Amino acid sequence: MKKESVVLFLKELMDDKIETVNFEIAQLMSSRDSDTKSSAGDKHETSRAMAQIEIENAQHQLSRFLGMREELDKIDQSKVSISIQHGNLVETNKGFFFFGIGLGKIEMNQEILFAVSLASPIGQVFKSKKVGDEFEFNGNSYSVEHID
DSSP: OOHHHHHHHHHHHHHHHHHHHHHHHHHHHHHHHHOOOOSOHHHHHHHHHHHHHHHHHHHHHHHHHHHHHHHHHHOOTTOOOSBOOTTOEEEETTEEEEESSOOEEEEETTEEEEEEOTTSHHHHHHTTOBTTOEEEETTEEEEEEEEO
């Protein structure tokens, strides 16, 4: 697994999520705006208010995905580092970790990848570790095998 392919995969994943949420927002707005007022006025207003809450939740999710996509664009893929920093792909005895955006466990090319932020608890433990370093987190022993 190479950092360039991971970043490209994550960018495409974020683009898909952004497209899906944009479509969802458009559908919700259309539904809200076409909701005709019935004789049960309170029911109509409640329905519109619920739709508005769903729209706001989707917009919040969209904002989060756009921020992650922007964060991926900032990663210098050519940067080589000897210790774990933002933007590194790290191979450990427990699998691959990408330290850039917090998405959690992802399957990429039939391999498991953990996309985590350096600000997360596990990110803080990994931060500044070097190849050969061994440490524990939540009862699991890790050893850093490669940093890309």
